[in-house]
Amino acid sequence: MSGSEHKEMPELPEVETTVRGLARFLEGEVVTSLTLNRPNLRRPFPPDLVQVMTGARITHLSRRAKYGLIHTDRDATMIFHLGMSGRWRIDPESPETHDHLLLTTARNRFALCDPRRFGSVDLVETAALDRWPPFAALGPEPLGAGLSAAHLKRALAGKVPAIKLALLDQRIVAGLGNIYVCEALWRARINPRKAAGKVTRPQLERLVPAIREVLTASIRDGGSTLRDYARPDGELGYFASSFDAYGREGEPCRREDGGLIQRITQGGRSTWYCPVCQR
DNA sequence: CGTGTGCCCTGACAGC
DNA sequence: TGCTGTCAGGGCACAC
Secondary structure (H helix, E strand, O other), rough: OOOEEEEOOOOOHHHHHHHHHHHHOOOOOOOOOOEEEOEEEEEEEEOOOHHOOOOOOOEEEEEEEEEEEEOOOOOEEEEEEEEOOOOEEEOOOOOOOOEEEEEEEEOEEEEEEEEOOOOEEEEEHHHHHOOOOHHHHOOOOOOOOOOOOOHHHHOOOOOOEEEEHHHHHOOOOOOOOHHHHHHHHHHHHHOOOOOOHOOOOHHHHHHHHHHHHHHHHHHHHHHHHHHOOOOOEEOOOOOOEOOOOOOOOOOOOOOOOEEEEEEEEOOOOOEOOOOOOOO
C-alpha cells in the first residue's frame, strides 16, 4: 500500500464500476416501480420518467463520459450522473436522508442517494442519444480508440489555456475529472500550467497511455473492491484509491527526485503536481 | 465564438 | 460543546 487513501468523488472509474455493478442485478429485469422522493436533483426529474420506466425491461447498461446509461425496451434510456456525491445502493436495509429515487425489480431494490444533489437523472429517446445536448459535443472516450496523440495534437492546437484546464474540457476528452487529470499529468511528467497548444508531441505520446493507465488501474481496484460491496446494502463504485499527486501537497514526489508535491489553483480548482519532474 | 467566472449543494473539517 | 467559516468540484448559465 503506497498511496494516500481517499473516499472518492464519482469520477469515470467510479461510474464505470457502478455501471458494471448495477448491470449484474438489472440487466434483463423489469422495473416494477420507480419512486421519486423530491421533484429534482440538479434539474427537474423528467415528467414522464415514472410512467415510462414502470414496467419497462432493462436491456443493458453502459457508460458515456461520467454518465451511466440504463437502456430499456421502450426506446428510452434513463441516464444518471452522480455529480459530486451520488451513489447507488442495493437492497438498502433502511432509507437514508438523501435517497431521492427508488427503483425496484422483482429481485432487488435500488436507491439513488446524493447528498449534494449535483447529480441528475434524464430520460432520452435511445435513437437520439448522440444528439442529446450533453452528449452532442463530447470528445472521444479516454479508454476508446478515439483518444490518440494525433487527436490531442489537433484538438489542442493553438490553445492558450493550460493543459490541465484543456483536459478537463469534455469536448477534448470525455470523462476526465480533476483527480485523474492531475494523476495523468504526473504520470506523463507534464507541467499542468503549460499552454495546451505548446505541449510537445513526445509529451502527448506519453499522455495518452498515462490517461489510460490511471483510469484502468482505478477501475481494476474498484472492481476488486466491488466484490466486497456487491451485497445487501452495498454501495457500488466507491472505493479507496492511492494517488501519486492528487491531495499530496507537501509530500515527497514518488519519483524520489527531491521534489515536493505542490498545490496550485487553476480555473478555481486545485491542481497537485511535482515542479521538479513535471515540465 | 472562445474564454473566464460564479453558482448550485451538503458534509467534513479547522479554529475559536 | 457548539458555532462559524472554508473547502470540495462537474456542469451549466452567463458575461465579456
